[in-house]
Amino acid sequence: MNRSSSETLNRLLLCLAGALVLALMWGPQEGNFGNYWFAIKESLFGPRVLVFLALGVLAFLAMTFWPRVVPFLTRPGVWPMVAGALTVVASQTLMHWADQVGDAKFGTVASAAANTNGLAPLASAFFGGLCWAMLVIVVLLLAAGIVSGLRNFGWAAAVLSVVSAVIAYVSHSAVVDFVGGVDHSLGVYVCIVGYLVLLTAGLVVAMSHAQVANTRRAVNQALGWRPGLPLVLIGAVLGAISLATSTWFSPANRNATLADTRNLFRGTGLAPIAVQYLAWLGWTIFAISLVLSGVASYRRIRPLGWAGAALGAIGVLLTVLTLYRISSIGADLHVDSADGPWQNLGAGGWMTCAALFLIGAGGYVAATAPRHSERTVEVDSDAVASGRSASGAFLTAPGAVRSGLMVAIAVALFYPPTANGFWQSVLVSEIGIYVLLAVGLNVVVGWAGLLDLGFIAFYAIGSYTTAYLVGSLPVKPPSWLEMSPLLAIPFAVVICLLAGLALGAPTLRLRGDYLAIVTLGFGEIIRIVAVNADGVTNGSQGPQSQVPHPVINLGPVKITWGLNQLQYWYLLLVFVLVVVLAFRRLENSRIGRSWAAIREDEVAAQATGINTFRVKLLAFAIGASTSGVAGVFFASQIGFFTPDNFLLNNSILVVAYVVFGGMGSLPGAIAGAALLTWLPEFLKDQVPAADRQMWIGAVVLLMMIFRPGGLIPARRRAVELSGFDQRQRLEPVAVPAGEGL
Amino acid sequence: MNYLILGITRGSMYALIALGYTLVYGVLQLINFAHSEVFMSGAFGSYAIVHLLVGDGKATPSWAVPFILIAGILSGAITAAVIAWLLERVAYRPLRRRGAPKLAFLISAIGASFFLSQLAGKLFGRLTSNSFPEFFDQNAVIFRPFGAEVRVLQIVIVASAVLMMIFLDRLVSVTKLGRSIRAISEDAPTAALMGIDIDKTISRTFIIGGLLGGAAGFLFGLNFSFGNTMGFIPGVKAFAAAVLGGIGNIRGAMIGGLLLGIVENLVPLVNIDTKWTDVVAFVVLVLVLMFRPTGILGERLGRAA
DSSP states (O other): OOHHHHHHHHHHHHHHHHHHHHHHHTSOOOOOSTTTTHHHHHHHSSTHHHHHHHHHHHHHHHHHTHHHHHHHHTSTTHHHHHHHHHHHHHHHHTSBSOTTSTTOBHHHHHHHHHTOSSSOHHHHHIIIIIHHHHHHHHHHHHHHHHHHOOHHHHHHHHHHHHHHHHHHHHHHHHHHHHHOSOOOOOHHHHHHHHHHHHHHHHHHHHSOHHHHHHHHHHHHHHHHSSTTHHHHHHHHHHHHHHHHTSOSBOOTTOOBOHHHHHHHTTTSOOOHHHHHIIIIIHHHHHHHHHHHHHHHHHHTOHHHHHHHHHHHHHHHHHHHHHHHHHHHHHHHTTGGGOOSTTOSBOHHHHHHHHHHHHHHHHHHHHHHSOSSOSSOOOOOHHHHHHTTTHHHHHHHSTTHHHHHHHHHHHHHHHSGGGSOHHHHHHIIIIIIHHHHHHHHHIIIIIISOOOOSOTHHHHHHHHHHHHHHTTOSSSOOOGGGOOOGGGHHHHHHHHHHHHHHHHHHHHTTSOHHHHHHHHHHHHHHHHHHHHHOHHHHOGGGOOSSOOOOOEEEETTEEEEOOSSHHHHHHHHHHHHHHHHHHHHHHHTSHHHHHHHHHHHOHHHHHHTTOOHHHHHHHHHHHHHHHHHHHHHHHHHHHSOOOGGGGOHHHHHHHHHHHHHHOTTOHHHHHHHHHHHHHHHHHHTTTSOGGGHHHHHHHHHHHHHHHOTTOSSOOHHHHHHHHOTTOOOOOSTTSSOTTOOO | OHHHHHHHHHHHHHHHHHHHHHHHHHHHSOOOTTHHHHHHHHHHHHHHHHHHHHTTSTTOOGGGHHHHHHHHHHHHHHHHHHHHHHHIIIIIHHHHHTTOOHHHHHHHHHHHHHHHHHHHHHHHOOOSOBOOOOOSOTTOEEEOGGGOOEEHHHHHHHHHHHHHHHHHHHHHHHSHHHHHHHHHHHOHHHHHHTTOOHHHHHHHHHHHHHHHHHHHHHHHHHHSOBOTTTTHHHHHHHHHHHHHHOTTOHHHHHHHHHHHHHHHHHGGGGTOOGGGHHHHHHHHHHHHHHHSTTOSSOOSSSOOO
16 A cells, blocks of 8 residues: 555545544433443444444545645635525524524524414525525525536525525514514624625625735725724714614613614603704714714824724723613513613613714824834735735734724623623623632743643632631631622732742742642642641631622722622723733843743753742732732622532633733633633533533644644744744654654 | 441542552553543443343352452453553553643543543443342441441452452562552663553553542442542542652552541541541542652652652
8 A cells, every 4th residue: 555545545444533532522411330332332233323423524624625625725716605504504504593482593493483383484495404505596696607607506506595684684583573572682683794704705706806916905005004994884883773773772672773762762862962962963973973984094194093993992991881871661560570780771872882982993093003114015916806815904004902802892891781680690700800810820820831730829818818808708807808899809819829939939840741730739739738727727628607799988989899890891801901011011021031931941941040939929919919900800700619629620721821822922812711701601502511621622732733823923932833934853763654663 | 337337348449449540640641531431431331231231230149249349350450451552542642642731631531521421321221320139138247346347349349459458569569560669660761762562551550540530430439429520529639649649659559548538427426427538538648648748659660740
């Protein structure tokens, strides 16, 4: 057997094995030892295994013929096709389609529609399989057009996409009308967006190559040369939708848009500013700031950019104020049993906030972009036609990073209020806190290169310090020391700092893996002490009385936390922001560079005059104190906690977040922690809850195999990984397989 | 004295697992975090065979017991070796090819570890304390040195552990494979230049580690109980034992494992409540590392950079 065919065979076996593993992963649960092989039999010895094997064969074919597929991938229209198809598939598998039907998922709605008589025939057909048929036909048409280069396929696909979008919308409305009631689901809208992307793909396929090249060039020039314009565009779309059609006020059984809200509160003593806002001010501010920022970024006029930014900021404040007024007066008048300030607000107001914020941010980016870009974006028409530079010009455009950051901030600020209670609590107690922890650990693991497997210990120390200071532990603090949780932050920071020094001083002389086991031991010791020292920590029960929520009481300003999760979210956001800003300064400071030097080569670092011990100790202490702050948050937000919140598993998970996101990169650590804490909650609805860890393990494993640098690799690491000249590293790959011994 | 015997029993199991960590560390300078799941798979694999052979174990003739024990050890060892081999192929080799940073290996191993333990739970149930059918009187006292009681099971465990360790020691010091392993742990690029097939040797090292770990899984399951999350704590302990003896050093792992097992079981003797056992174990570890920063025997096998 020659070499290439044995490779092919290997690949086939690999794909089939992967398919079998997937079959096992999707297989039934099994609970008892009486029938030991039940799950394996059920998953592997039934007709269902054929589906998985077919998938495996498909994967094998795709891998084998990949070199022949690649030339087609760079043809215009491929990426919109893939993105559009994935969007439609996502909307038809994951999203809610009608809130009144069961769990509102597409599948549930579809089976309900199948069992319902009297539904419009088009809707029955759509939910009965037409949805998938349309998608498949559109994609096949597009693929045929791309492969053959015949434009008519593109036109056909474009027309069919529009038809499909209309059918989807009509069917959805039919179902909603049929069931009656209020519907907040987004599935159909996402589906329509997916079809619009497919429409774009169709149009691109239908155009000639020269036309595509020219269009791309125009788009690239419009967006690439005009910092902030993408932000302004997103803001414009978002703002128009939210002001025109979205729900602003939604107590029970009511979905009031902006105009409805205005009518609802006419003559009820709503504050004049809010009345004006609802009547005309909202639209006007939106329009003026849009024009200002748009012109500023299009013509690159700085003063206009600042003006747009200022107006956007004012608009956000006014919108928030109006939302507050609406909700409180709604509660006063008991409109449809509205609850209170900040309650019962629909997504519309917050979307408007996000839109105004983005428009303002666009103006800001335009105003602060470098006047003469160092990098001239040259649009080579060949490259454009083949699609190579399509995203390149985008990402290297001036202000691109800042724009991305602004979008992230807009999401962080204005998404949480529109989420439901469950996701809000996930945002705070999982995502927010673990992001803070990951950012802290990033200093230790990512920058200084010290493997710390006991990081959660400092988190525990922070929590217990808080519990002590507020008097929730059996050991009471002296009465003059009892305080509110927020004031405990400096104490927790100091104590964690000291704990970090106490752990670090004797152990930091150890080399990497020894340090790992010692920190692991330290983490376990802290937890076991917390479990066993009944007199001090109340043992495995956790603190005996609830850790109170923080209160700020400064005369006129009185804020009480704990009413809902959002307050904690914004507090956390402030802290994460402060920590991230501080760490960003640190990364490129003298100390940050010393850490990098130590990480790369400790001996060399010492030789250049770095006091390695002291610098490592500093990294340890800084990481520990960040963790302590997270601990204070955790304790006061959750109220009751037990030593089981500080298991070794959590320490390992935080390390996984940091490395998954990209070691040593701050955005990476944040993204990694956010993604991996979000994933289990997301999977809760998709797979049996007990299997979540299995899927997460698989995701982490695949990520490390295909992208060892992590989600967003640090710039320094990226260079290390790929090398300046793509040279292979001299690690154990020196001898090709099969040629040794 | 009883405690000492318990300690030796537990310690020999730790030592078997620790050998897996130390072998892999020797050739790759990496902690194989998924080794605890290799150990776990040994218990599950051997259960399948033992259950097949003896049913519920009540009617097992006594002449068959040694054969069943051997079958159990072998089946556990082979299952675990297959898992370890797959692990190397899936979670380590692709990363080595890409020259990934060291921590990426750690995380891919952690991912694999979650995956394996949960997959086993999904397939075979998530009870934490399954036990093997009792096919012989495990607690019969064989003899009583100095008033202590030595039970059949303890003898089985210690004897098989010692046999395997002797076998491993010979394997590493005498055979060609052993020489390749040592060569790679000294200096991988040079070993490659000397004509050693690095990939193959690393693969085989994982297999050897898996064999030992799987046997330990069977013995552990026989002595205590087993379940899909059984690997974690013994895994951490064995890792500690490997570090205690000097990671990368094979004899060190044996000594470290025994020492850790004995220390853990001697805790009640010195008037410390058993709930502090783990604390004492880790404190001993830290103290040893303070005075001998590279473990008791040092890193003779690995490089001491």
